[in-house]
Amino acid sequence: MRLTEQGVIENFAPDLPEAEARVLFVTQGPLSGTTFKDAPTKAAWRSKPSWFVVSANDRVVSPQMERDFAARMNAKTTVLESGHLALLSHPADVAAVIDEAVASLHVPA
Structure with missing residues (x-):
């Protein structure tokens, strides 16, 4: 399964420059056949602290579903x-979340 060029530009990467979205389109690989079949045997979030970035304007995954997760x-x-691609369109904000998570988990040597 692959996204169309229009799908990448308008839905997958709408807040990236169009040239960058087109690069994502031409370099995308096919989705693995097991992507939606494999199930984890143990969810780490049940026993470990978790952080989550909700993409409020996501057109691939429902933002409400992200909030629910x-x-x-x-x-x-x-x-x-x-x-959908907050990691690319808001890299400093996503890095700040990662930094916060790392700092909170710091265990003195």
Whole structure:
């Protein structure tokens, strides 16, 4: 399964420059056949602290579903005004969430 060029530009990467979205389109690989079949045997969020970035303008995964996942995980949640690819469109904000998670888990040597 592959996204169409229009699908990448308008839905998958709408808040990226169009040239960058086109690069994502031409370099995308096919989705693995097991992507939606494999199930984890143990969810780490049940026993470990979790952080979650909700992409408020996501057109691939419902932002409400993202919020629901975060709530179920009891995750420290950050909401970004971004599409699906917050990691690319808001890298500093996502890095700040990662930094916060790392800092909170720091165990003295």
